[in-house]
Amino acid sequence: MVHCSRLEVSGRYRPVRFLNPDKRTSSLAAAVLCAGLLVCSPTLTDSGISSTHEPNVDRVAAALSDDHSSNSALTRTISIKTDSKAPMADVAQLDERDSFIHLLGNNEFDAAIAHYDWIYTNHDLDFSKTYRVELLDYASSLNQAGKYDLAAALLEAYLAVYYTDVEALILQARVYRNEGRHLNAIESFQRARISEHRRSVSDLILTQANTVIGEYVQGLREGNDVLAVTEFYQWLTRSQPSVSGYHIGLANAYAAQRRYDEAIAALRYVQHDVTVGGKARSLIYEFRVKSTGGESS
Numbered sequence: 449m450v451h452c453s454r455l456e457v458s459g460r461y462r463p464v465r466f467l468n469p470d471k472r473t474s475s476l477a478a479a480v481l482c483a484g485l486l487v488c489s490p491t492l493t494d495s496g497i498s499s500t501h502e503p504n505v506d507r508v509a510a511a512l513s514d515d516h517s518s519n520s521a522l523t524r525t526i527s528i529k530t531d532s533k534a535p536m537a538d539v540a541q542l543d544e545r546d547s548f549i550h551l552l553g554n555n556e557f558d559a560a561i562a563h564y565d566w567i568y569t570n571h572d573l574d575f576s577k578t579y580r581v582e583l584l585d586y587a588s589s590l591n592q593a594g595k596y597d598l599a600a601a602l603l604e605a606y607l608a609v610y611y612t613d614v615e616a617l618i619l620q621a622r623v624y625r626n627e628g629r630h631l632n633a634i635e636s637f638q639r640a641r642i643s644e645h646r647r648s649v650s651d652l653i654l655t656q657a658n659t660v661i662g663e664y665v666q667g668l669r670e671g672n673d674v675l676a677v678t679e680f681y682q683w684l685t686r687s688q689p690s691v692s693g694y695h696i697g698l699a700n701a702y703a704a705q706r707r708y709d710e711a712i713a714a715l716r717y718v719q720h721d722v723t724v725g726g727k728a729r730s731l732i733y734e735f736r737v738k739s740t741g742g743e744s745s
Contacts, residue, residue: 548579552586555598557605565609584616591623599623612643618653621660630664638687654691665697677701685714692718699731708739 544567551560564583568576583606590599603620607613621636637657644650661684668677681698688694695718702711712735715728 545579548582552583552602555601557602560602561605561609564606580613584619587616587619587623591619591626594626596623596627600627611639614640614644614649614653617643618656621656625660625663630660630667633660634664641688658693674701674704678705685717689717692721692724696724696727696731699728699735703731703735703738706738708735711735712739 544563548560548563548567551557551563560583564576564579567579583602587599587602587606590596590602600620600623603616603623607616607620610616617636617640621633621640624630624633624636634657637653637660641650641653641657644653665677665680668680678698678701681694681701684691684694685698695714699711699714702708702714712732715732715735718724719728719732721728
């Protein structure tokens with residue numbers, strides 16, 4: 449089966465298929481492909497990508513909040529299990545919804561996603577949308593129950609196919625954060641921002657990502673790993689050069705090692721930025737003074 453995601457282009461849905469259906473794309477490849485679609489498609493309207501896989505702002509805001517809860521019928525039906533499976537049944541004899549519930553309840557996530565993919569391909573969007581909501585609500589319930597490995601497995605299986613689903617990426621980032629996998633969480637937030645075209649939602653995602661970034665950097669600093677902090681900010685400025693605050697972080701990381709020339713070079717990138725330009729210019733002056741052996745006032 450060839451997996452696909454869909455974008456609405458001029459009122460029609462265009463499948464985005466993997467070149468090799470036997471191999472799932474890496475996170476980076478998926479992000480690059482997604483960025484290409486958003487930037488290069490001349491018929492993609494600025495008003496939005498309206499598809500089954502774009503939730504409304506309220507659902508995304510809920511996914512970003514700490515009290516994201518699930519009251520879906522599917523979540524109430526399936527008991528969250530880790531050590532045992534539900535009694536086996538002939539899945540072929542069950543109706544579509546029961547089959548879906550059966551597969552999720554038995555943690556057969558790849559099969560559940562394949563089943564959902566068939567529903568998405570063969571039914572109208574309103575019908576398949578209910579399955580998507582149920583699936584993500586169940587993943588959220590797993591996360592809230594502390595079953596992070598199961599929540600991560602479900603979301604990884606889903607995002608391997610529908611890799612531009614913003615709500616799923618946000619939820620995946622939260623699961624990774626709960627697991628202590630901060631770098632994976634940051635990467636998922638980055639992919640969500642690439643996939644999200646609404647500025648207000650993108651800003652919410654960036655705020656949440658910066659919280660995780662702060663936690664990760666604090667851990668590195670507590671371990672006195674100055675070089676790791678520097679390498680981390682180098683990665684951030686390469687992967688998200690438009691986020692001006694990351695250049696300030698990189699400059700401070702260089703300055704902590706007395707690498708003032710490199711700190712100043714990092715600051716020049718944002719010295720005229722509306723948000724941080726004033727701070728960047730102040731730091732440039734400070735680091736110039738320190739580099740010559742003087743003390744800034």
